[in-house]
Amino acid sequence: MQNRRKTEEKVFSYLEKYRMVQPGDKLILGVSGGADSVCLLFLSLEYRRRMDFEMAVVHVNHGLRGEEAGEDARYVEALCREKGICCYPVQGDVAGLAASERCSVEDAGRRLRYRAFYQAMEELGGTKIAVAHNAGDRAETMLLHLFRGSGLRGLCGMEPVRGRIIRPLLCLEREEIEAYLQERGISWRTDRTNREDEYTRNRIRHHILPMAEQKVNPGVIGHMCRTADILAEAEDYLQVQTGEAREQCVRGNTVDAAAFEGLHPVLRKRVLLGILEELSPTGKDIAAVHVDSVLSLFEEQGNRSICLPFGIRFWRRYGEVRFGAAREQETERRLPRPVFSEIFLKGGEEVPGKRYTKWFDYDKIKKPPVLRFRQKGDYLTISDGAGGIHRKSLKDYMITEKIPRELRDSIPVLAEDSHVLWLAGYRISEYYKVDRNTIRVLQVQLKEDCGGSGTEEKDGGEHQGTFIGGRG
Numbered sequence: 001m002q003n004r005r006k007t008e009e010k011v012f013s014y015l016e017k018y019r020m021v022q023p024g025d026k027l028i029l030g031v032s033g034g035a036d037s038v039c040l041l042f043l044s045l046e047y048r049r050r051m052d053f054e055m056a057v058v059h060v061n062h063g064l065r066g067e068e069a070g071e072d073a074r075y076v077e078a079l080c081r082e083k084g085i086c087c088y089p090v091q092g093d094v095a096g097l098a099a100s101e102r103c104s105v106e107d108a109g110r111r112l113r114y115r116a117f118y119q120a121m122e123e124l125g126g127t128k129i130a131v132a133h134n135a136g137d138r139a140e141t142m143l144l145h146l147f148r149g150s151g152l153r154g155l156c157g158m159e160p161v162r163g164r165i166i167r168p169l170l171c172l173e174r175e176e177i178e179a180y181l182q183e184r185g186i187s188w189r190t191d192r193t194n195r196e197d198e199y200t201r202n203r204i205r206h207h208i209l210p211m212a213e214q215k216v217n218p219g220v221i222g223h224m225c226r227t228a229d230i231l232a233e234a235e236d237y238l239q240v241q242t243g244e245a246r247e248q249c250v251r252g253n254t255v256d257a258a259a260f261e262g263l264h265p266v267l268r269k270r271v272l273l274g275i276l277e278e279l280s281p282t283g284k285d286i287a288a289v290h291v292d293s294v295l296s297l298f299e300e301q302g303n304r305s306i307c308l309p310f311g312i313r314f315w316r317r318y319g320e321v322r323f324g325a326a327r328e329q330e331t332e333r334r335l336p337r338p339v340f341s342e343i344f345l346k347g348g349e350e351v352p353g354k355r356y357t358k359w360f361d362y363d364k365i366k367k368p369p370v371l372r373f374r375q376k377g378d379y380l381t382i383s384d385g386a387g388g389i390h391r392k393s394l395k396d397y398m399i400t401e402k403i404p405r406e407l408r409d410s411i412p413v414l415a416e417d418s419h420v421l422w423l424a425g426y427r428i429s430e431y432y433k434v435d436r437n438t439i440r441v442l443q444v445q446l447k448e449d450c451g452g453s454g455t456e457e458k459d460g461g462e463h464q465g466t467f468i469g470g471r472g
Contacts, residue, residue, distance in 0.1 A: 007180045011043050011168055012050070020166040021047070021128065026054040027166075028088075028117055028126040031079075033059070033072040033189035036132035038079070039177045040169055042186060044130065045083060056086040058120045060113050062094040064105075065193070072189045088124065090116040106199050121164070133158050134169045134177060139224040140204045149288070151273070156232040157225075173221055242270040250275070255321040257298055268295065279312045279325050297321050302376070303409065317405060335412055336424075336446035338371045343441040358422055360432040362440035369416050369442075373409055377418045381431040389430040394420055401426065414444060 015021055029044060031037040044055055059076040061069050073089055080087035090112075098108035117129045138157040145154030160170050169177065181188060197203050212220045245267040249259035255275075260268060272294050276286045293306050297316045305315030314323045342362065378394035398408050403426070414422040422428045424446060434441055 014171040018160040025127045035188040038188045040132040058088045060090045088120045139221045157228045339445045341443040356446040360442045361438045362442040381429040
């Protein structure tokens with residue numbers, strides 16, 4: 001009885017320390033039938049004697065263990081009937097989910113469970129989701145993240161409270177949980193797959209942590225959890241600092257390079273990590289190598305861009321670095337499909353004045369022209385007003401013409417090496433213009449590539465950088 005009371009007070013103090021439950025809450029408890037979740041259920045019933053809140057149980061059958069899983073479900077349903085608690089059973093297909101979402105069976109099981117928890121919370125009017133992870137689970141997660149290469153956040157392991165999810169049993173080790181149930185004469189179900197070494201987490205549980213306990217330091221799980229608490233406090237502080245740092249240097253989808261470079265290196269990486277996680281479809285699968293790639297845009301001068309997984313792109317323009325996901329960039333850097341035609345002049349033909357159809361003196365072109373975006377060293381030939389022509393860098397021309405900086409890298413350029421024949425939508429080089437001595441003409445039309453339909457973009461229309469792939 002004394003150990004039972006000690007365990008209850010330990011958990012109740014933990015609940016109150018992190019303000020996990022408030023009067024009037026309705027807890028959605030994930031109960032599999034195993035020792036941890038059954039302990040969570042009975043401790044919640046005891047804590048309800050102290051505080052007025054409601055409870056409901058969700059049980060998820062993963063569809064992996066046949067009749068054994070069915071017995072687990074019946075056990076949980078009977079337990080809920082006995083205690084007068086609403087039971088919300090969910091039948092799933094983890095194997096099918098793993099195949100459709102291209103993830104491991106273990107990850108698919110986790111996704112299925114949390115989807116069921118949130119669905120039950122919505123349908124039953126729940127306010128919090130309580131799951132039964134214990135101190136050992138937290139230590140396993142810390143090691144799992146460490147072995148895979150994690151930052152500070154991952155080394156914190158599982159958090160006592162994350163959003164609307166609470167973990168009241170993180171203060172207990174597995175031996176304490178089983179001792180509590182045994183003292184009260186409460187049975188539980190055992191999942192045979194927990195004894196297998198097929199999953200990485202099980203290998204850590206069965207081999208690495210026991211060896212550390214025996215050969216390195218007794219009480220290793222408790223020590224690791226205390227370290228996790230310290231790291232979590234540091235992470236909370238850095239989150240605040242990161243938010244303030246981001247406000248200083250990020251506006252919309254643009255990072256001010258000078259302000260960013262004034263940050264501490266730790267904050268620079270955290271700001272970029274936050275941006276990358278927001279741009280990725282799952283918020284995960286972002287590694288240090290991706291952050292380092294983006295950092296290189298700030299460390300090296302010049303206008304450059306980098307492409308990352310999930311269609312994420314960062315590009316530097318002078319003192320700014322902009323970022324976006326694939327669908328945002330499609331309207332910014334697409335090339336039209338050029339159509340080249342050779343024309344022999346017979347006299348009397350007028351040079352077309354259409355904005356996206358141009359004529360060039362074919363015999364002055366020595367190499368096949370290429371349609372691309374601007375590059376360093378590009379230049380135009382410009383009339384000097386006295387019958388002569390001179391070179392002008394494309395960059396200087398864009399500045400003179402007050403072409404907005406954010407559009408300069410998205411305007412198609414037709415060029416012979418670095419010599420620009422045509423800055424699409426603006427002007428052509430004087431050198432390539434058709435004159436009275438021209439015999440052969442190269443006609444170039446820019447057509448919007450609508451999935452191969454060949455629909456022509458109307459001349460005179462405003463493209464605003466919405467060009468689609470192709471190369472002449």
